[in-house]
Each structure stands twice: as C-alpha cells, then as structure tokens.
Amino acid sequence: xxxxxxxxxxxxxxxxxxxxxxxxxxxxxxxxxxxxxxxxxxxxxxxxxxxxxxxxxxxxxxxxxxxxxxxxxxxxxxxxxxxxxxxxxxxxxxxxxxxxxxxxxxxxxxxxxxxxxx
Amino acid sequence: xxxxxxxxxxxxxxxxxxxxxxxxxxxxxxxxxxxxxxxxxxxxxxxxxxxxxxxxxxxxxxxxxxxxxxxxxxxxxxxxxxxxxxxxxxxxxxxxxxxxxxxxxxxxxxxxxxxxxxxxxxxxxxxxxxxxxxxxxxxxxxxxxxxxxxxxxxxxxxxxxxxxxxxxxxxxxxxxxxxxxxxxxxxxxxxxxxxxxxxxxxxxxxxxxxxxxxxxxxxxxxxxxxxxxxxxxxxxxxxxxxxxxxxxxxxxxxxxxxxxxxxxxxxxxxxxxxxxxxxxxxxxxxxxxxxxxxxxxxxxxxxxxxxxxxxxxxxxxx
Numbered sequence: 001x002x003x004x005x006x007x008x009x010x011x012x013x014x015x016x017x018x019x020x021x022x023x024x025x026x027x028x029x030x031x032x033x034x035x036x037x038x039x040x041x042x043x044x045x046x047x048x049x050x051x052x053x054x055x056x057x058x059x060x061x062x063x064x065x066x067x068x069x070x071x072x073x074x075x076x077x078x079x080x081x082x083x084x085x086x087x088x089x090x091x092x093x094x095x096x097x098x099x100x101x102x103x104x105x106x107x108x109x110x111x112x113x114x115x116x117x118x
Numbered sequence: 119x120x121x122x123x124x125x126x127x128x129x130x131x132x133x134x135x136x137x138x139x140x141x142x143x144x145x146x147x148x149x150x151x152x153x154x155x156x157x158x159x160x161x162x163x164x165x166x167x168x169x170x171x172x173x174x175x176x177x178x179x180x181x182x183x184x185x186x187x188x189x190x191x192x193x194x195x196x197x198x199x200x201x202x203x204x205x206x207x208x209x210x211x212x213x214x215x216x217x218x219x220x221x222x223x224x225x226x227x228x229x230x231x232x233x234x235x236x237x238x239x240x241x242x243x244x245x246x247x248x249x250x251x252x253x254x255x256x257x258x259x260x261x262x263x264x265x266x267x268x269x270x271x272x273x274x275x276x277x278x279x280x281x282x283x284x285x286x287x288x289x290x291x292x293x294x295x296x297x298x299x300x301x302x303x304x305x306x307x308x309x310x311x312x313x314x315x316x317x318x319x320x321x322x323x324x325x326x327x328x329x330x331x332x333x334x335x336x337x338x339x340x341x342x343x344x345x346x347x348x349x350x351x352x353x354x355x356x357x358x359x360x361x362x363x364x365x366x367x368x369x370x371x372x373x374x375x376x377x378x379x380x381x382x383x384x385x386x387x388x389x390x391x392x393x394x395x396x397x398x399x400x401x402x403x404x405x406x407x408x409x410x411x412x413x414x415x416x417x418x419x420x421x422x423x424x425x426x427x428x429x430x431x432x433x434x435x436x
Contacts, residue, residue, distance in 0.1 A: 018426050025422055039417045043427050 003055035003103050007096060013050050020090040021046045029082040033072055053087060053108040065114035080112050123165075123198035136161065136172075136199060137188035147188055147201070148249045154190035155299065156243055156253045157206050161188050166197030175298075206243060206295035209234075213290040214265055216282075219353040223319050224282060225257075228266040228294065236260060236297030238326030239405070239433065243295035244268070244278065252278040255323035255407065255433055256297065259330045266294075269322035269353075301405065301433040303330045311339040312403045313425075315392045315416055318346055320408025323433045325354060327405055332365055340365075341396065345373040345388025345408075349380060371395070389416050393423060400424035407433035 007013075021043055025031050034042060045068070052058045069075060087108055091101045112118075122129045122139050131139050137159050140147050149159040154174060163184040172191035173181045185202055215227040236242075238259040245251045258267040273279045286292075301323060312331060314324045321344050331340055346352050349372075358370040359382075371391060372383050379385035386394075389412055396402070404425045406416045413432050420430055 014428065018421075018428075021427070022422060025418065036414075038414070039421065040427075040432075 003100060004051075004057075006100060007054050010051075010056070012094070013047060013054060013056060016050050016054075016090055016094055017043060017047045019093055020050060020086060023086040023090060024083065027082055027086060030079050033075075033079070049108075049111075050087075052111070053104045055103070055107065060111075062111070062114035065111055066117055069115050070117055075116060077112075077116065080115055084108060120166075120193040121196045122193060123196065124200070131193050133192070135189055136186075136191040136193060136197070140188070146249070148251060149189060150243065150251050150253050152189045154187050156241070156251075157187060157298070158243060158251050158253075159188040160185055160202045161191075161199040162186070162202045164198050164200055166193065166195055168197070169194055206298055208243075208245070208293050208295050210291055211266070211294050213286060213288055213292060215288055216286055219269060220350060222272045222351070223353055224270045224272075224279075224286075226268045226270055226282065226286065228268070228292070229264075230266065230294070234266065234297070236266075237302035238330035239302035239323040239431075240297040240299040241323070241433070242266070242268075242297050245293040245295075246278045246281050250277055255299075255301075255320075255326075257322035257325045259326050259333065262329055262333060267322075269319040269325075271319040299433070301327075301407070301431040303327045303334065303336075305334045305336075307403070308335060308337045310401065310403050312336070312341065312405070313392060313396055313399060313420070314340070314342045314405045315388055315408075315412075315420075316342075316344050316406070317388055317408030317412050318351060320406075320413075320433070321354065323407050324405055325358075328361070328368065332361075332368060337367065340368045341371075341392075342369065343371045343373055343384075343388050343392040343395075345375060345391070345412075347376045348374050349383060388412070389419065392416075393419060396423070398424055402429065404430045405433070406430070 025034055048058065052060050084105060088101060088105060091104060120131045122131050122136050124140055124145060129139050129143050137147055137149055147159055150156045163186060168184055168186045169192060172186040176185055210231040211228040213226065214229050217225045219225045236256060241253045241255045243251045244254055254268040254270060256266055257269055270279050270282055272283050316324045324342060328340055328342060344352060352372050355372055362368050362370045373386060373388040373391045374383050375387050384391045399420055402425050404420045406413045417430055417432055421427060
C-alpha cells in the first residue's frame with residue numbers, strides 16, 4: 001500500500017489542504033508572500049504540493065516549482081523550514097502516524113533545491 | 119515563444135492568454151468575464167494543442183472538438199484558432215418589467231421563450247447584440263418566481279448597462295444564454311449555518327440563494343450582510359426585513375460604510391461587520407458576491423475564520 005493510499009487518498013488531501021493552507025496564511029514568517037494572491041488558484045497549488053508530499057499522483061517538475069518561486073524576494077531556508085513545519089503540524093493534527101509523516105517530510109524536503117532555486 | 123495564428127495573421131503569445139494576445143493587437147474577440155466562466159470567448163483550435171486548463175467547464179463534446187476559452191488559454195506551443203459560436207445555448211426572452219431598485223440599480227424581469235432550467239444564484243449571458251454581451255446573476259428562484267430577474271448596476275460608460283438604463287423596456291425581445299455557474303444552494307445539509315456577504319447588485323444571487331434555501335426548509339442560520347456606501351446604495355431592504363420577520367433562522371444586516379448609520383443599519387465595511395458578528399465560521403457555508411476586492415478579501419478572511427475552502431462560494435458577477 002502506498003503512502004497516499006495509507007493516508008486516505010484524495011479525501012485526506014482535501015482535508016489537509018484546508019488545515020495546511022490556513023496555517024501557512026497565519027504564519028507571520030511567510031504569510032506576506034501570499035498577499036493579494038487569488039486564493040482559489042493558490043489552494044490548487046497547495047493541493048498539488050500536498051499530493052506530491054503524500055505520494056499521490058502528480059506531474060511534478062522541478063521547473064514549475066522554480067518558476068513559481070523565482071520572483072519571491074528574499075526567499076531562503078527559513079521560509080522553506082516554516083512550510084515544512086506547517087506540513088508536519090498539519091499531518092499531526094490530522095492524526096497521521098509518525099512514520100508516514102516522516103515519509104511525507106522526506107518527499108517535501110526534496111523540493112527545497114527547486115523552491116530556493118539552487 | 120508560442121505563436122497564436124488567427125485570421126491568417128501570426129501573433130507572439132508572449133506569456134499572455136490567447137484573448138489578451140489578440141485583443142492587444144486590436145483583434146476583436148467577444149468576451150465578458152475574463153475568468154473562464156461565461157464561455158463568451160470560446161474559440162476552436164484548428165491546429166496545435168490546447169492546454170487542459172483552457173477547457174475547464176466545457177461540455178465533453180466541445181472538448182473533443184478542440185474548443186477552448188481564449189481568456190484562460192496560455193499556449194504552450196503554436197496554436198491556430200478560429201472563433202466559435204457560444205458555448206452556452208442561446209434563446210429569446212421577452213422583457214416583462216424594468217424598474218429602478220435604487221438610483222443605480224435596475225431590476226429586469228424576463229420571460230424566456232422556452233422552458234428554462236436553472237438554480238437560484240447561477241448567471242446568464244445577456245446579449246445587447248451578437249458581439250456585446252454581459253453576465254448577470256439571477257435573483258429569481260425556480261418554483262417561487264415565474265420569471266427570471268436580474269439586478270443591473272449602472273456602470274459608468276458601460277455599453278450594456280447604459281443601453282439598459284436608457285432604452286430597455288417591457289415588451290422588448292432580447293437574447294440570453296442558458297444558465298451556468300456553480301454558486302448556488304445545494305440541499306442536503308439542512309442544519310449547516312450559512313453566511314452571505316454582498317455589496318451593491320451582488321445582492322442578486324444572494325437574494326435567490328436565501329429564498330431557495332428557505333423554500334427547501336433550511337434549518338441552520340442564514341445570515342445576510344449587504345453593504346453599500348450609504349442607505350441609498352442598498353435596496354430590497356423592506357422585502358428582506360419582512361423575510362427576516364417571517365423566518366426565525368434568517369437574519370439581515372444592512373451595512374453602510376460612510377457617514378453615520380441610521381437605526382436598523384450597521385456601520386462599517388460589510389465584510390468587517392459580518393466577521394465581527396461571526397468570528398468563528400468553522401463548519402459554515404459561505405456565499406460572497408459583489409465588489410471583486412471585497413470578494414477576494416472575504417474568500418481569505420472567511421477561510422481564516424474557519425470555513426472550509428470547498429464551502430466558500432464566490433459569485434463573480436454582481
């Protein structure tokens with residue numbers, strides 16, 4: 001059974017998007033990056049990110065992730081860490097078992113170089 | 119950079135949508151909402167691949183024939199396109215009544231020539247002529263109202279609203295599209311609380327949704343906040359107050375944001391007043407319509423107040 005199925009598939013992701021994105025928008029360290037953005041479009045991107053992290057069907061290309069973040073001034077490890085923290089807190093809140101959270105975190109971590117354009 | 123080929127000319131897309139690319143070059147393409155909803159700017163690709171996003175909401179048969187929406191089509195490779203007939207079916211309707219709801223908003227009633235299926239809160243395209251079309255939300259409710267009704271705000275310099283205010287009258291025959299849009303009341307969770315926030319003529323779909331919910335025996339709270347600068351900008355005040363008297367679960371708060379609020383009105387920006395009254399929206403369903411900046415802010419703030427993303431419905435047309 002894949003991580004994605006074990007967590008509960010798309011229904012679980014939909015539940016997680018709400019919790020995760022709400023945390024991100026309330027996080028003083030990173031929320032300014034989301035000022036004035038179309039929330040519905042953003043939510044679709046957050047969902048794509050969570051689907052990726054949770055091992056679901058995705059067509060992730062590092063290229064999209066690079067393009068999507070290239071214009072964000074001053075983006076650095078501390079911001080990426082904040083997102084990782086919110087991801088972990090979201091999955092904990094949704095009672096995802098620790099070993100699955102670790103798997104998701106490892107996948108999410110693998111996007112760091114693209115997000116920070118390294 | 120991918121090129122857009124239209125009418126024998128080739129244009130650089132330069133990261134723009136097909137619609138932006140063509141109109142920037144002076145090519146006239148009928149369009150209205152610019153949000154991928156009204157299907158006015160539908161085109162058909164005769165060569166080149168269409169990104170899936172540009173076909174969102176189109177019927178399968180249209181997708182299969184390479185129809186797409188020019189406003190949401192960001193070409194990834196060269197594309198040659200031709201104009202298409204509208205994606206939504208059209209029909210004739212008769213104007214049965216035109217009345218001022220306030221100094222800047224007209225109430226228009228229409229009788230379609232054929233049976234007309236819709237849900238309260240959906241929108242229609244209203245044609246002034248073949249190329250000049252605007253989207254309006256329906257304020258009427260199937261099963262309550264015999265006719266369709268629209269609330270039209272006078273837009274400064276507006277081609278269609280200007281024409282309506284000047285010359286539209288009962289007895290006129292006009293063309294409308296079938297109804298579309300996903301901002302409407304769904305029965306099935308009768309205990310859920312519902313918050314509705316609107317400005318100006320954004321009341322139209324909310325007025326339909328509220329009455330549809332009440333007609334369906336909705337049990338949860340139905341809480342409407344309608345805002346404008348002053349009391350003259352509001353309308354249907356008496357009707358809504360009567361509705362609130364008749365239904366214990368429906369409440370109505372008219373809001374004014376300038377000057378002082380008379381008795382029976384709240385003072386402040388409508389979104390602030392609504393959130394002050396309902397700081398915790400966990401489990402609520404939310405409907406938003408009106409000024410685009412208000413709607414955008416409200417989507418975020420009601421979400422942060424606890425409403426689920428999937429339970430927040432925004433109507434793009436006032």
